[in-house]
Amino acid sequence: MQRIAQPGRAEQTINKSRFIGAAEACADEREVMALFRRLAAEHPSAHHLAFAYRLKTPQGLLQRCHDAGEPSGTAGKPILQHLEGKDLVNACIAVVRYYGGINLGTGGLARAYGNTARMALEAARLEPYVEMAKLRLTVDYGRWEPLAREVERLGGRVLDKDFGQRVTVLAVAPLAEAAALRERYGDG
Template identity: 35%
Template structure:
């Protein structure tokens, strides 16, 4: 599973035949998060004519969740072209929303399709992308004497320690790349520590 994700939100603006197209791209991890951004822009640009969008949650080549909306534009002229740009560029966990202010000149179906695809591309051109890394949360049970060694192993794998609980043993809840879980198990197994995924 190799694809790119957006590091931070970006915006781009195009003017086509007096219509303003304002494209926003946000990193998202759920449909609810994506729809939150749509509603925010509806409030921010309350006088705009259309709020067309497309999102992809997960891998754009084998997505578990994708969606788009033409928001009153002719069917297939807005949301689908935005989605196509995201799929073509292999960008996942992202939504692009294009806010349109109508300038009085009709663009026709072909013109609209090019305008929305162009707006999405303009947003993509502003993006700083990074490779997606699947993360997992695990718990490590350790003796007090080996806690420092556990911390060292987690940090050496670029993991993050989220929580530490002390009782008869130490329980470290950590987040790290899924690909590194087997390595973590191997490094911790030598000292008899138990690992379980949460």
């Protein structure tokens, strides 16, 4: 599996219709909807905003696509195929269309949406997906900085810290490393 490490944008014009693609990482449906609202605000006079997304959830893989008023299967599905083809998770691709007055036909629409999605993905930077786990660890003050450095070295990050009699740290780290971190630093 892969994820989008850096967003990508692409644009093309086909028979006077302008297609703008955006590929971004989205951790959940709330972030997906925020992306759609942002694109709709950036392009208030656009005719269509088609999309597809794939999210890894505790219940499994959630994927959705939407044709945004285009003929069934001509917009959302071609976009989704690129997410599936790259085995992307926690990713969304949206394609905005400004209608240029010339009908593209169902095949032309599917190619236009699919190619714009592909171009947006090519402009993005992808990296392997690493499943993360949340950890709450309580350590003595002398072990706080080594813990923070190790979490960062593993590709995780400290989300919150509370300095009381001891330091309570909320962090995310790769799931494969979570047990070892708990063993080394305790679990509070």
